[in-house]
Amino acid sequence: AQSVTQPDIHITVSEGASLELRCNYSYGATPYLFWYVQSPGQGLQLLLKYFSGDTLVQGIKGFEAEFKRSQSSFNLRKPSVHWSDAAEYFCAVGANFGNEKLTFGTGTRLTIIP
Amino acid sequence: GAVVSQHPSWVICKSGTSVKIECRSLDFQATTMFWYRQFPKQSLMLMATSNEGSKATYEQGVEKDKFLINHASLTLSTLTVTSAHPEDSSFYICSVLPPRGQGSTEAFFGQGTRLTVV
Numbered sequence: 001a002q003s004v005t006q007p008d009i010h011i012t013v014s015e016g017a018s019l020e021l022r023c024n025y026s027y028g029a030t031p032y033l034f035w036y037v038q039s040p041g042q043g044l045q046l047l048l049k050y051f052s053g054d055t056l057v058q059g060i061k062g063f064e065a066e067f068k069r070s071q072s073s074f075n076l077r078k079p080s081v082h083w084s085d086a087a088e089y090f091c092a093v094g095a096n097f098g099n100e101k102l103t104f105g106t107g108t109r110l111t112i113i114p
Numbered sequence: 115g116a117v118v119s120q121h122p123s124w125v126i127c128k129s130g131t132s133v134k135i136e137c138r139s140l141d142f143q144a145t146t147m148f149w150y151r152q153f154p155k156q157s158l159m160l161m162a163t164s165n166e167g168s169k170a171t172y173e174q175g176v177e178k179d180k181f182l183i184n185h186a187s188l189t190l191s192t193l194t195v196t197s198a199h200p201e202d203s204s205f206y207i208c209s210v211l212p213p214r215g216q217g218s219t220e221a222f223f224g225q226g227t228r229l230t231v232v
Contacts, residue, residue, distance in 0.1 A: 041226070041228065042225055043118075043207055043209070043223040043225040045223075045226050046220055049220065090158070101148070101160060102148075102159075102209075105157060108158050
């Protein structure tokens, strides 16, 4: 069975500082990996996804993530955070084609301080 | 613009009553929709896969008689929480997967429905 671990429940960073959110997955085959962002009381917005090819994936809002098969990781990064980046971030792994059925991590809440 | 419309955004109901939540695919016909549940400060848990024209597939531990799913058309799936109780209070989110061959492998999410049972 597939699983996703996000070790950090809550992260606080200063505006303008760099950010890295960790994600580790467990899956028996080639994983389809995703990062979603959720603002309070809202649905989920896809930031980026990895299916194959280049292991460094660029997403929206200046985010990127790197797939490292040897470490079973798919960490999300941003060089300089903005106050509007404060939200909940979910890493997810999908099975088969695309993301027919997603397994989510427990999420990381990001707080931005001035 | 929104690809998936979920309604209502929030609802408060009395214990013992039923609540219906709608999920509409606005941009494409969707043979498959997913229903997730999210408890406060927790992750999303898949409840069921809604298949147009057939019975929904429920995840282990989800009561199919309590959470009725109807996917009567290619653009609409409904989740009905029957005989709701306070422990059913949660955030329910639907997800829509475009048909294969449309060039997209991204699932689109509704804005969610906050259900509070009092």
